[in-house]
Amino acid sequence: MTSKNNSSNGSAPEGKPIVQELSSHEMAAQAVPTEIRLAHSREVLTVSFQSGDVFELSAEYLRVFSPSAEVQGHSAAERKLQFGKKMVLITEIEPVGNYAIKIMFSDGHKTGIYSWVYLYRLGAEHGELWPEYLAELEEAGKSR
Amino acid sequence: MAGLTKEKIIDALKTIEFKEGIxxxxxxxxxxxxxxxxxxxxxxxxxNDDPTKFEPLCREAEKVVGALDGVTSVGVTVTAERSADSGGARGQNGASAGGAPRGDGGPQAGSSAGPNEGPKxxxxxxxxxxxxxxxxxxxxGVGKSTTSVNLAMALKAEGLKVGILDADVYGPSMPRLLGIADEPTVGPNNEILPLEAYGVKVMSMGFMVAEGTAVVWRGPMVMSALSQMISKVAWAPLDVLxxxxxxxxxxxxxxxxxxxxLTGAVIVSTPQDLALIDARKGIxxxxxxxxxxxxxIENMSYFLCPSCGDRSDIFGHGGAREEAKKIGAEFLGEVPLHLDIRATSDAGRPIVASAPESAEAKAYIDIAKNVLxxxxxxxxxxxxxxxxxxxE
Known part of the structure; x- marks a missing residue:
């Protein structure tokens, strides 16, 4: 899981945990992917953006950072730590309007709507989000 | 490998006991x-259980399935959330090779090239x-429906095939604005045939319920009614809906x-600050x-006194134009507050259709041109x- 062509846009996350935040028009317009490719293995989703950024997002990463209320709750305090998703796969992708995709996972989770902006953030901020997740797991005594 | 099926896996899993006899x-x-x-x-x-108790079950399941012919590896995850329709093993969403998803046509881009593109x-x-x-x-109350109708009529006047969908399920106004009181009929293929007014196809929740009747519905019913009005109505052929x-x-x-x-959205506001604040939310x-x-579009932009010809800027003036500038959007035009617009609307004869030569109708036609x-x-x-x- 690497960002092949990561520009410097990936600023550090300010508010945690990341929930689907409203973005400015400019950001929304920029962050429209040109292609979303689900690998044959069903383990990796490659999202290419107009900006030239290409992010390879693993099914596990997408799953544990699902923007669904089932995961994020309705406030930071309600967020549920996801664990044991190492082997999860993406089973299906569905476009939602002009702005997002819905991702269905092999563990039955299918309520996450990933907007372009959110996918971009997951890609650009992987370097911060993933280690944080691992640290949280460790602290909670859970495993991937 | 060829002999590996979901049924075989399910059968193997059936050998694992969860509790006595089950x-x-x-x-x-x-x-x-x-x-x-x-x-x-x-x-x-x-x-419904403590996920940690599932650890041994997982290991056992891995072992049993791993022993099947053709299985190279097994991944078992424990999930602590129940999807609404989970009820045993189904797994029709198989990710087998070349599993072209169902559905007709891809997402909005529609430029699919590969055989497996275009998911549901x-x-x-x-x-x-x-x-x-x-x-x-x-x-x-800013005159959105009146604007919609006249915009549709103006697009029609520009030579396009036009339809109007009244998505205001709770307060439909198209029956009144277009003077239609009929019920839509059902076509041979079970599609809903839209009504027609002044050469424009129309569909509204108001055709289904009597005027003055309250539609007391929860969100999901509204959404399914809307989906039907979009996909089950014989709109075609249309240039603009x-x-x-x-x-x-x-x-x-x-x-x-x-x-x-959606190709895009048109925002209607009066020049009043209060309305503009809400318009901003819509944007x-x-x-x-x-x-x-x-x-x-700035509606009720100004008032021209019919007896003295004096112009009054009742809600202020130019607010929408300024707002458009501020957010970098196009200003499509302004429509005056005029008795004829109100009267023709209430009579079910939109001004663009009933008085196409009037200055008010021209305002709408200019707007329609800008919209196009x-x-x-x-x-x-x-x-x-x-x-x-x-x-892939």
Missing amino acids: NIVDQGLVSEVVIANGKVYFALDAS AGAQKIEGVKHVIAVASGKG VIDLPPGTGDVQLTIAQQTP NMFGQVNIPILGL AQMEKVEQDAGFAGPNIVI
């Missing part, structure tokens, strides 16, 4: 089985409808944004769902086209 499959714990190149993945649902469409293209535009306002949205930024707006391939909402703003220009611009903007979704 195996994990019959208990409904196995949620999905996915087979990809000899790799098998499935999940055990622990929502979210923003489903409406068959035979070239463009869909939404007319919205943040706040009620104008959707008159209810005021605000709620369920209906979101449903339309998710289910229809913001469309921004969030990536729907381009075609521009702003903006639609063209938006569609040329490659940035708007959605991504190609490729399933």
Whole structure:
């Protein structure tokens, strides 16, 4: 899981945990992917953006950072730590309007709507989000 | 490998006991089985139990399935949430090779090339409808429906085939604005045939319920009614479908944004600050769902006294123009507050259709021309086209 062509846009996350935040028009317009490719293995989703950024997002990463209320709750305090998703796969992708995709996972989770902006953030901020997740797991005594 | 089926895996899993006499499959714990190149993945649902107790079950399941012919690896996940329709092993969403998803047509981009592109469409293209535009306002009472009708009539006057969908399920106004009191009929293929007024196709919840009747519905019913009015109505062929949205930024707006391939949205506001604040919210909402703003229309822009010809800026003037400038959107035009517009609207004879030579009708026609220009611009903007979704 690497960002092949990561520009410097990936600023550090300010508010945690990341929930689907409203973005400015400019950001929304920029962050429209040109292609979303689900690998044959069903383990990796490659999202290419107009900006030239290409992010390879693993099914596990997408799953544990699902923007669904089932995961994020309705406030930071309600967020549920996801664990044991190492082997999860993406089973299906569905476009939602002009702005997002819905991702269905092999563990039955299918309520996450990933907007372009959110996918971009997951890609650009992987370097911060993933280690944080691992640290949280460790602290909670859970495993991937 | 060829002999590896979901049934075989399920059968193997049935040998694992969950508790006395009940195996994990019959208990409904196995949620999905996915087979990809000899790799098998499935999940055990622990929502009703302590997930840590599932560890031994997982190991056992791995062992049993791993022993099957053709299985190269097994991945078992424990999930602690129940999907609404999980009820035992189904796993019809198999990720087997070349599993071309169902559905007709891809996402909005529609430029699919590969054989496996075009998953189940979210923003489903409406068959035979070239463009869909939404007319919205943040706040009620700014004349959005009157504007929608006259905009539709003006587009018709420009030579286009036009339809109007009244998406205000709770407060439909098209029957009154167009003077239609009929019920739509059902066609030979079970499709709903829209009514027609002044050469424009119309569909409204108001055709289904008597005027004055309250539609007392919860969100999901509203959404399914809307979906039907979009996809089950024989709209084709149309150049433009104008959707008159209810005021605000709620369920209906979101449903339309998710289910229809909108070319863009037109925002109607009075020049009043209060209305503009809400208009801004509407604009913001469309921004969030990536729907381009075609521009702003200032309604009730000024009042020309019919007896003395004096002009009064009742709600202030130019507010929408300034707002458009501020957010970088197009200003599409202004419509005066005029008795004839109000009277023709209430009489079910939209002014553009009943008095096309009037100054008021001309204002709408100018707006329609601007809307068309903006639609063209938006569609040329490659940035708007959605991504190609490729399933390998």
